[in-house]
Amino acid sequence: MRIGTFDLDQFYPETHLQTVTAATLLTVPALATGSFVAGVSALGLAWVARQSITAWKRDNCLLGSDLDAEDTREHAAVNTNNDVTARLRKATGNQDLTAIESRSAQYRLLSVANDDPAQIAKVLPRIASVLGVAPDALGWIPTAGRDLSIILAPLERAEWLPVPFNESALTQGKLIGYVGRDVLGNHVTYSRQDAPHMLISGTTRSGKTEAIRADLQSMRLSGLRPEIHIIDAKGTLCREQCATFTTDMGEGLATLQAIVERARERIREIVATGCDNWFQYRAKCPDVCPAPIMVYVDEYPQLRKQDKEAVETVVGELTRVHAASGVFVTLGIQKPKADTLPTEIRDMFDIRLAMRVPDSKASMVAIDEPGAEGLPGAGAFMFRNGGDSVVRGRGALIEGADKASGAEPASTA
Numbered sequence: 001m002r003i004g005t006f007d008l009d010q011f012y013p014e015t016h017l018q019t020v021t022a023a024t025l026l027t028v029p030a031l032a033t034g035s036f037v038a039g040v041s042a043l044g045l046a047w048v049a050r051q052s053i054t055a056w057k058r059d060n061c062l063l064g065s066d067l068d069a070e071d072t073r074e075h076a077a078v079n080t081n082n083d084v085t086a087r088l089r090k091a092t093g094n095q096d097l098t099a100i101e102s103r104s105a106q107y108r109l110l111s112v113a114n115d116d117p118a119q120i121a122k123v124l125p126r127i128a129s130v131l132g133v134a135p136d137a138l139g140w141i142p143t144a145g146r147d148l149s150i151i152l153a154p155l156e157r158a159e160w161l162p163v164p165f166n167e168s169a170l171t172q173g174k175l176i177g178y179v180g181r182d183v184l185g186n187h188v189t190y191s192r193q194d195a196p197h198m199l200i201s202g203t204t205r206s207g208k209t210e211a212i213r214a215d216l217q218s219m220r221l222s223g224l225r226p227e228i229h230i231i232d233a234k235g236t237l238c239r240e241q242c243a244t245f246t247t248d249m250g251e252g253l254a255t256l257q258a259i260v261e262r263a264r265e266r267i268r269e270i271v272a273t274g275c276d277n278w279f280q281y282r283a284k285c286p287d288v289c290p291a292p293i294m295v296y297v298d299e300y301p302q303l304r305k306q307d308k309e310a311v312e313t314v315v316g317e318l319t320r321v322h323a324a325s326g327v328f329v330t331l332g333i334q335k336p337k338a339d340t341l342p343t344e345i346r347d348m349f350d351i352r353l354a355m356r357v358p359d360s361k362a363s364m365v366a367i368d369e370p371g372a373e374g375l376p377g378a379g380a381f382m383f384r385n386g387g388d389s390v391v392r393g394r395g396a397l398i399e400g401a402d403k404a405s406g407a408e409p410a411s412t413a
């Protein structure tokens with residue numbers, strides 16, 4: 001398990017020693033008696049033992065019953081916070097609560113040894129007062145593991161850490177998008193093959209543009225030479241390498257209509273070769289398969305204002321049918337509202353990335369649950385891939401996109 005950039009398994013190097021000892025004790029006699037199968041089984045047994053010992057020691061640490069203060073003190077990233085633990089226990093009357101503190105790119109993380117959502121929900125306001133933050137600024141991962149909840153308190157802006165774009169999380173020949181890191185330090189990625197279209201929501205200064213940039217970069221690095229079309233009312237993406245770019249919404253609509261025409265032709269060609277979709281076609285006929293078409297519309301309601309019916313028809317067809325033709329759509333939206341983003345369009349977007357949005361209603365539209373209204377901004381996200389549960393984290397910042405993550409003045413939005 002990783003907390004922040006820190007791997008808890010590293011706490012227990014002695015388990016490696018135990019593995020070697022167990023392996024030697026079990027394997028040598030087995031091999032000496034001439035049984036290769038027994039030797040291999042013994043090695044397997046030793047490996048399983050090592051995994052269980054590590055997990056057992058780690059859980060004990062997280063559960064707080066056997067906290068190894070010496071080990072944790074050596075690492076600034078993870079600390080049992082005795083002060084917070086004592087105050088939590090006093091404030092809640094629950095003597096089982098133990099707080100282990102760590103940090104991620106934007107949050108102070110408090111791991112609390114309790115996974116009963118009802119109990120935690122009841123004590124959240126008291127935890128907020130112990131941490132000295134407003135209750136609605138607290139985030140919460142109720143069942144982060146067995147007997148474990150994680151409470152997230154936003155750090156001061158000066159303490160935020162940037163998340164560099166990580167190319168190694170991508171796979172050549174696949175349309176993998178790199179989003180950033182979750183609060184436990186894991187890479188957050190998605191595949192356009194599983195979920196072709198993406199909705200990115202976020203009010204001004206929330207990090208929406210940087211999120212689109214990270215996605216564009218991911219697609220360019222896929223090795224599939226994507227054909228990129230950007231329709232961007234504000235023009236902030238004008239320096240991105242692409243096939244077409246426009247800030248003119250009339251032109252944007254015409255671009256989408258032309259893509260629909262091409263997509264219809266493509267699907268005829270794909271079906272004629274006996275394939276169901278672009279991914280199959282690419283696997284079967286890599287030499288003739290056309291490049292994927294990536295469409296990015298930033299500030300979708302602006303485009304929709306151009307001609308509501310025509311825009312909804314064209315976006316509807318592209319998202320409903322043409323992932324099979326190799327067309328992948330990303331919509332950016334500042335204030336997601338049910339009337340500008342009707343359910344039948346919204347449901348076509350399986351990948352949902354929400355940065356800070358104006359209120360909980362907008363969060364419901366953006367990601368089907370409240371919470372994005374309380375995000376601290378500048379790249380903090382809630383992410384949902386299809387039916388999976390929501391992941392919180394911070395988006396990748398492409399090198400050179402910004403000098404220092406903490407340098408910006410706090411947003412008033």
Ligand SMILES: Nc1ncnc2c1ncn2[C@@H]1O[C@H](COP(=O)(O)OP(=O)(O)OP(=O)(O)O)[C@@H](O)[C@H]1O
Pocket residue numbers: 162163202203204205206207208209210211236378379380394395396397402404405408
């Ligand atoms: N992932 C990130 N990591 C660090 N800082 C970030 C990140 N994303 C955004 N920021 C910071 O927040 C600022 C605003 O980001 P961005 O331009 O992406 O916001 P936006 O939501 O597109 O806003 P606007 O609509 O006003 O353009 C950036 O200049 C940068 O300082």
